[in-house]
Amino acid sequence: MRLSRRYQFCASHRLHLDSLSGDENRELFGKCNNPYGHGHDYILHVSVAGEVDPETGRIVDRDVLDRIVREDVLPRIDHKDMNAAVPEFRDLNPTTENLAKVIGDWLCAAFRNRLPAGPRLSAIRLEETGRNTFDLSME
Amino acid sequence: MRLSRRYQFCASHRLHLDSLSGDENRELFGKCNNPYGHGHDYILHVSVAGEVDPETGRIVDRDVLDRIVREDVLPRIDHKDMNAAVPEFRDLNPTTENLAKVIGDWLCAAFRNRLPAGPRLSAIRLEETGRNTFDLSME
Amino acid sequence: MRLSRRYQFCASHRLHLDSLSGDENRELFGKCNNPYGHGHDYILHVSVAGEVDPETGRIVDRDVLDRIVREDVLPRIDHKDMNAAVPEFRDLNPTTENLAKVIGDWLCAAFRNRLPAGPRLSAIRLEETGRNTFDLSME
Amino acid sequence: MRLSRRYQFCASHRLHLDSLSGDENRELFGKCNNPYGHGHDYILHVSVAGEVDPETGRIVDRDVLDRIVREDVLPRIDHKDMNAAVPEFRDLNPTTENLAKVIGDWLCAAFRNRLPAGPRLSAIRLEETGRNTFDLSME
């Protein structure tokens, strides 16, 4: 069985490649290349798979999962400018694909530390603006 | 191809383990351990997989699927207090994980009876309060 | 201008009038009269009207509004059995109409205490199960 | 990683089999057999799987994907009467199952033409009226 729990955060970004000219950047990224950046509200679903504990009736303690996301993920990204304030994007374009991979790495490390014997991180889903959804399998 | 059809019901529950003290129960289950219980609206998605019938153009007759859910599932749980009025939870903590397993068992039996040669029950998804979603594969 | 802010809680209830027979109660309230009660997830929108502060650019400080709802409203109802654990419903049927009026009274008192000179409580909206919405004007 | 992008269209249809009598058609298809037809708003999710391009940070160029859907899919179905104006349904009942298969064929051909070396069409999901969702794996 798999539990998926939903979190929200917002951040801003600007898509831009130094290797391209201004025109090429505008052609490739459109309004996402606007100077100064712009922002989004993201929805993050974290999926945890495992057996249901016969005593508590739960796959994972919601408090532990919330602490992982609220302490090891959200403070690094929520209400931040990704280009300027998130070190992982110093040399990486902050597309939602790359954001999903970065969050996946943060969650993997946090699960190893806090739930070494526990249920496993199964997948993450990142929704951007209600039109695009990104699914990343972690298994 | 897979068809997922959506149903709703509401029920109340209280999470509590007799093997624990009052303090331990409150620590483990938080507000879900409040005396007298509390309630939720659940959304149930039933997924059916199979071939599309070349004549009718359908995987499964919606009326048959609706009868299975409306006669074999919803009357056992809808507008009920799970702890007091659902026999399956006499010795089982009514978490949403366990509720998904109980509904999965009810649906399996109903599919065997009513659709023995028909499309197969592929998965169920149970949404609790918009924040937590449980996926149970039945294949 | 009016700001409406969204909160969630869950609770259980049973609709029943002692003045009616069992059959009359079942006829009048249907499944909502089931013994032991059942529960719902409610969405509460609190609307505040007033002038935009020329300095802060806000109608109301979100933290103050959140404290009003989280300290003066939610602890009295969230994860509770209304019939058994909320004194206001000792002699009042816990329909959503009556729940809206009770929450309106709690909010009125809290606004008088905490925002005596501030923006006014304009309206509350209570959504029950996605099908029924109750609007109560407070002006 | 997989990106799913969301599109909308509306169309009308009537479910009817010439091989059945009027009564049998009404019994099998219910209100969907009403003469003259009726309509729906459909939501189409197109899922694309592949590697994240190390330079652009994207799985697929959104503009290319949008052109595929807006030029090769939507003009054939959006604001159309499926029975009368979509050749694929001349001898095929326009159920949502069959509509999903027809759209899957259109997308497959478009991906072969426009993205021969690119990311692959992974799945399509078609939502009908918020109650029924159809998933068709293309891999």
Added chain:
Amino acid sequence: MRLSRRYQFCASHRLHLDSLSGDENRELFGKCNNPYGHGHDYILHVSVAGEVDPETGRIVDRDVLDRIVREDVLPRIDHKDMNAAVPEFRDLNPTTENLAKVIGDWLCAAFRNRLPAGPRLSAIRLEETGRNTFDLSME
């Protein structure tokens, strides 16, 4: 206090004025002028205002309201082609504005018959395709 209750139906229509040429119709109504018509899923919210009954705790009996909508409104429009099968649109363009007015008339008459002394019909809201919402005050 006001209760708004939510219903759904689907229908198809074609927007066309005989007084205009084919080009003028296409210019004015765009894809909505496609021959054969196309369809939508509509969401109807019926708002009822009145006092809360001190005994039952309700503004209106949900069963009475449901019977009004399910017997006096939905059978005339649900799963229908408005141009061909709804007499009110014989000489009236079936835009959503006009559909709202027609439904408003049906509801007014039904409230006069079935709830002559009861709560009043306060407003209707009709949502078309998630992008356009029509509000019609009945007071």
Added chain:
Amino acid sequence: MRLSRRYQFCASHRLHLDSLSGDENRELFGKCNNPYGHGHDYILHVSVAGEVDPETGRIVDRDVLDRIVREDVLPRIDHKDMNAAVPEFRDLNPTTENLAKVIGDWLCAAFRNRLPAGPRLSAIRLEETGRNTFDLSME
């Protein structure tokens, strides 16, 4: 009758008052004061009131309304950093309250130019992050 039409845009902002110290800004605006700013997806509902044209059956031509919003509103704000790239916020804190007033001014001017005799701008609603909704009456 009133038609409300829905638009979306994204933008980033940072809430900050030069007249306050760093600590006071953090105390007043919380995470919204983070350096470099952050972003949101906003939903804008534009409500237009008037009579239904007896010939076309419409309150307002959707194309005219769309042109107003897409030419006179969205290019000034969509995918922009409000603090840096929107002149109206040079000396005005870019809260959603102030954003609603600025958009209201833009729409008023556009309605005067493009629909001088037509239906009137009735209200705007701005949704921020699904939790806060701002209603501004324009009548």
